[in-house]
Amino acid sequence: MAVSSSSSSFLPRVFITPSSFQCRPDPDFYASPTGDKPRLRPNLRVTPSLFCTGGGGLSSLILRFPPNFVRQLSVKARRNCSNIGVAQVVAASWSNDSSSGYPSSATAAASQAAAASRPVSDDVAVVEGCIDNGSVQIGGPYDSETSFLSSDGSISVHAGERLGRGIVTDAITTPVVNTSAYFFKKTQELIDFKEKRHTSFEYGRYGNPTTVVAEEKISALEGAESTLILASGMCASTVMLMALVPAGGHIVTTTDCYRKTRIFIETILPKMGISATVIDPADVDGLESALNKNKVSLFFTESPTNPFLRCVDIEKVSKLCHSKGTLVCIDGTFATPLNQKALSLGADLVLHSATKFIGGHNDVLAGCISGSEKLVTEIRTLHHILGGTLNPNAAYLIIRGMKTLHLRVQQQNSTALRMAEVLEAHPRVKRVYYPGLRSHPEHELAKRQMTGFGGVVSFEVDGDLMTTIKFVDALKIPYIAPSFGGCESIVDQPAIMSYWDLSQAERRKYGIEDNLIRFSFGVEDFEDLKADILQALETIA
Numbered sequence: 001m002a003v004s005s006s007s008s009s010f011l012p013r014v015f016i017t018p019s020s021f022q023c024r025p026d027p028d029f030y031a032s033p034t035g036d037k038p039r040l041r042p043n044l045r046v047t048p049s050l051f052c053t054g055g056g057g058l059s060s061l062i063l064r065f066p067p068n069f070v071r072q073l074s075v076k077a078r079r080n081c082s083n084i085g086v087a088q089v090v091a092a093s094w095s096n097d098s099s100s101g102y103p104s105s106a107t108a109a110a111s112q113a114a115a116a117s118r119p120v121s122d123d124v125a126v127v128e129g130c131i132d133n134g135s136v137q138i139g140g141p142y143d144s145e146t147s148f149l150s151s152d153g154s155i156s157v158h159a160g161e162r163l164g165r166g167i168v169t170d171a172i173t174t175p176v177v178n179t180s181a182y183f184f185k186k187t188q189e190l191i192d193f194k195e196k197r198h199t200s201f202e203y204g205r206y207g208n209p210t211t212v213v214a215e216e217k218i219s220a221l222e223g224a225e226s227t228l229i230l231a232s233g234m235c236a237s238t239v240m241l242m243a244l245v246p247a248g249g250h251i252v253t254t255t256d257c258y259r260k261t262r263i264f265i266e267t268i269l270p271k272m273g274i275s276a277t278v279i280d281p282a283d284v285d286g287l288e289s290a291l292n293k294n295k296v297s298l299f300f301t302e303s304p305t306n307p308f309l310r311c312v313d314i315e316k317v318s319k320l321c322h323s324k325g326t327l328v329c330i331d332g333t334f335a336t337p338l339n340q341k342a343l344s345l346g347a348d349l350v351l352h353s354a355t356k357f358i359g360g361h362n363d364v365l366a367g368c369i370s371g372s373e374k375l376v377t378e379i380r381t382l383h384h385i386l387g388g389t390l391n392p393n394a395a396y397l398i399i400r401g402m403k404t405l406h407l408r409v410q411q412q413n414s415t416a417l418r419m420a421e422v423l424e425a426h427p428r429v430k431r432v433y434y435p436g437l438r439s440h441p442e443h444e445l446a447k448r449q450m451t452g453f454g455g456v457v458s459f460e461v462d463g464d465l466m467t468t469i470k471f472v473d474a475l476k477i478p479y480i481a482p483s484f485g486g487c488e489s490i491v492d493q494p495a496i497m498s499y500w501d502l503s504q505a506e507r508r509k510y511g512i513e514d515n516l517i518r519f520s521f522g523v524e525d526f527e528d529l530k531a532d533i534l535q536a537l538e539t540i541a
Helices: 049-055 075-084 105-116 153-160 187-194 211-223 233-244 261-274 286-294 312-323 373-386 392-402 404-426 445-451 465-474 502-508 526-538
Strands: 228-232 251-255 276-279 295-303 325-329 349-353 367-370 429-431 457-462 491-492 516-520
Touching: 153 211, 153 404, 211 228, 211 392, 211 502, 228 233, 228 491, 233 261, 233 295, 233 325, 233 349, 233 367, 233 373, 251 286, 276 286, 286 295, 286 312, 295 312, 295 367, 312 325, 404 429, 404 457, 404 526, 457 465, 457 502, 465 516, 465 526, 516 526
Parallel strands: 251 276, 251 295, 295 325, 325 349
Antiparallel strands: 228 367, 349 367, 429 457, 457 516, 491 516
């Protein structure tokens, strides 16, 4: 980072940030402004007096320089710092009193006089309507109404950032706040925090400003009051289940689901006295029977499911469950918040492995849960105890990934649908599983509750285990790997990738045949992907 010095007759460029970051209530992206936030204005100069009015000043200094020494950070350097993750930058500190961390009143007056003789430049950061409360610069109301945003695409780019964020910076991108804890200026402030008169994250496991931006962005897309983001999708699932299902409780789930979720339900929850009823995704009668026979706390299912992409009638099951006092949580990972709005269909919670489409670049692990403030707070409370905190650098990657979410999902929806049609017509393919096809058992339901059918297609080739291996190995574009939803196409053979520890007979209990393929389409050109799949199918002709 380049740092330049100048004569003390010039006012140093400075960047004002709050001395500590404060927890904020989740904003209403569809109605009211978020709240008070500092605002930058190019025609009001920041002077040292802003930092020390009334004898107060910055509660802490990240950088301290010798007396009468001025150090400047250019705007370009300051922005570069923000982009690589420096959230708080105090550009200068100078004082004739070496025992003081703040500018003396004489120095402040001299600097003000120098400022009056120097023209205002665009590269000086200023704060509009700043009020010095002795420690934190507080701005006037920040207008963050989103009525001018008419699409999920715009919301995924700007929510939580352009529309107001809790980090004061002129950087376009959200800075990464790498800290494990948050300090209190005095013991009294700590007591005020403990007695709920002061807000703070307090500790890194309880929150982070960068993470909050990611949470607000997801909340805006889902139309949720609150979102909790965690270290992985499985972390989100397990914490949610333990938080909402009491010991001795009962849940209902579906046959087709991510195997690790099934393992947790079948082997870990019983240790807490929690039992489960497992039904077919389309078996509404089975759900009703389970609700009548048991005191069911939660109905938890994927929609679409993994790997057969079955769809659950979210509106119907939500009404049925709510009539019995049962909560509904939908894992919408395969759908994404763009293709399906589970909360608006009646679900209480929607969960995602943000590792997949939301992150979208095969470079980060994360999970998230969205819903009402009350339910998410219950889950958050347990999360604070168990850990599983998302690293702020990972949160930044989620924010970065979401800016192209709508572009990626549109491409993936289109490619997957067109390839599903090609595969269904191919003589070397026995069956295709994709909700966008008329042959899919829930095609009409998917058309009602989804705006796109997703970027994953499962299909069975005409052959045995070795024939299927030959097809997979002949592919040149996709990677053989677990996961899905990224820019790069990924292919896997579930019998080997996820169920190889089971016998063929045991795999068949879950519908997993040796010739089953799950193909996650990336953002590559459709014609390239089509040519690659067709040439691979020719190798098993």
